[in-house]
Amino acid sequence: MNKINWAIATTLTVSLISMTGVALSSNKSDENSLFSWFKQSKSDIESIESQLYVEECGSCHFSYQPGLLPATSWETIANNLDDHFGENAELTEGDLKTLRNYLLNNAAGRSNYNLPNKIMAAQDDRPLPLRITEMRYFIHEHSEIPKRMTQDNPKVKSFSNCDSCHQSAKQGLYDEHDVAIPGYGRWDD
Ligand code: HEC
Ligand code: HEC
Structure with a gap:
């Protein structure tokens, strides 16, 4: 193993040990937070x-x-x-x-x-x-999408139709890399 691999292996070992520490010290509420941590890593939202x-x-x-x-x-x-x-x-x-x-x-x-x-x-x-669609975060995230792809797009009509563009909206996944705009295809920044 070269130096970099050693560094990675050491980091992995240390984080494994600290994770085991969390698991061992688990009472009911720790279990819940550990569980929700895993859940969180799957979707952006419940x-x-x-x-x-x-x-x-x-x-x-x-x-x-x-x-x-x-x-x-x-x-x-x-x-x-x-x-x-x-x-x-x-x-x-x-x-x-x-x-x-x-x-x-x-x-x-x-x-x-x-x-x-x-x-x-x-x-x-x-x-x-x-x-x-009027929350500041929403407006900010969608500010670069032109009107022809949204309001003027008969297959979308309105920003309120999240699932017309976000392929996994139903699963609570809104990642910008998982977007395809009907009539235009995948979104590339
Ligand atoms: C009879 C049809 C109908 C039903 C049933 C309905 N809605 Fe709506 N809802 C609408 C319409 C129409 C709009 C406006 C959509 C637009 O502007 O494109 C809307 C908009 C919304 C918005 C705003 C979306 C945005 O633009 O950000 C929310 C939030 C919402 N509805 C929640 C609910 C909830 C919660 C329920 C169940 C209690 C519900 N709706 C049931 C017709 C309905
Ligand atoms: C016209 C297609 C379209 C519609 C409809 C739409 N979005 Fe988006 N959304 C996008 C695109 C494209 C991006 C990425 C924008 C960028 O990278 O500049 C995005 C980004 C996002 C992000 C940020 C994702 C990230 O990785 O940071 C969230 C959250 C989001 N949208 C939620 C929603 C919700 C909730 C709705 C419905 C109320 C919705 N969107 C409706 C196209 C759409």
Whole structure:
């Protein structure tokens, strides 16, 4: 082994030892954090686990992960479903209660995933909009995409249709290398 390989091997060994240390000292809450660490490395955001949510909130558009918006925004959305961006999206009392809890419990600022944390950090103490597409982080990340690929693209129509461009949006994966714009193909920076 040359010098560099030795350095890599040593680093790997040291990190393995420290990881074992974490695993050995594990009580219930450590186990959870270790588990969530592995989960986090897979997706940017918690993927949807509520069938009711997909049925009720995914019938007109993509089922947005709760971690894409802060709790205040979800609360306002849930309280005004009879006038939901010009549509009536009212729910039965029971379903509303279940889905409101689901949204609030997993909202950005309350779920410890990479993407929600970045969204909240970028917003800082600016006002919180009702739309994901109006959050500062979203606007910043999409500022280089021309109109002909989005609003003027009949296969996309609106930035609200996340899954028309993000191939793995349903799995909570929004990596910029996993984007293909309909009619234009893969996105290359
Ligand atoms: C009857 C159809 C319908 C249903 C059901 C519905 N929505 Fe919507 N929703 C809309 C429309 C229309 C828009 C605006 C889309 C646009 O501007 O392109 C919208 C927009 C949104 C947005 C903003 C997206 C953006 O642009 O950032 C969120 C968030 C949202 N809906 C959440 C929900 C939730 C949560 C539910 C379930 C409680 C739900 N919707 C159910 C029709 C619906
Ligand atoms: C018209 C296609 C399109 C739509 C629709 C779209 N995106 Fe994107 N998105 C992109 C492209 C392209 C990039 C990479 C931009 C760049 O690198 O400059 C991107 C970047 C991102 C990033 C940053 C990824 C990274 O690796 O840093 C996130 C997060 C994201 N989008 C989330 C969303 C969400 C959530 C929605 C729906 C509310 C959405 N996008 C709708 C095309 C789209």
